[in-house]
Amino acid sequence: MARWLCISTRENDKITRQRNIWGVSKRFSNTISQVKIGDTVLMYTMQEISTKEILPSAITAEYEVVSNVFEDEKSLFKTPPNMGNEIFPLRIKLKPVKIFKEPIPFKPLISSLSFIKNKKMYSGSIRTAMRIVPEGDYQKIVSLKDS
Secondary structure, eight states: OOEEEEEEOHHHHHHHHHHOEEEEOGGGHHHHTTOOTTOEEEEEEOOEEOSSOEEOOEEEEEEEEOSOOEEOOSOOSOOOTTSTTOOOOEEEEEEEEEEEEEEEESGGGGGGOTTOOOSTTGGGGGOSSEEEOOHHHHHHHHTTTTO
16 A cells, blocks of 8 residues: 655645545656555645735645546646646545644654655655655654644
8 A cells, every 4th residue: 555645736625625536637647557546645735825825835634545547538626827728637536534624734744754855945855746655754744633
């Protein structure tokens, strides 16, 4: 069983919660093709700047993968600026394990996560649609979900 970090916007995180589906663009077909039923994913939402405040990056939920990868061309997700008409057609179905009432702030975790090699420029470690997370890092994160 693999552990994954799925990188999303807040808007697409809400869609994932409502529909229990995660999707990536075709350029990430090699990555998402490694996902198997029974794997678990953590949803990471990127930092966003609104007119009122800076919304920090955070872990918002934990899911179990309940389907193999499938392709669906129906528009479901909101395309972020600079991504053209991307519809994120490579998808997996998810079952919620835990939707965090309070998202777990990501920046305080950086120093203790082994998959982040450059602690000062950590975004390079998560500049993708999804990535495998070592078991120890995954457990560090989910151990905070009830605190």
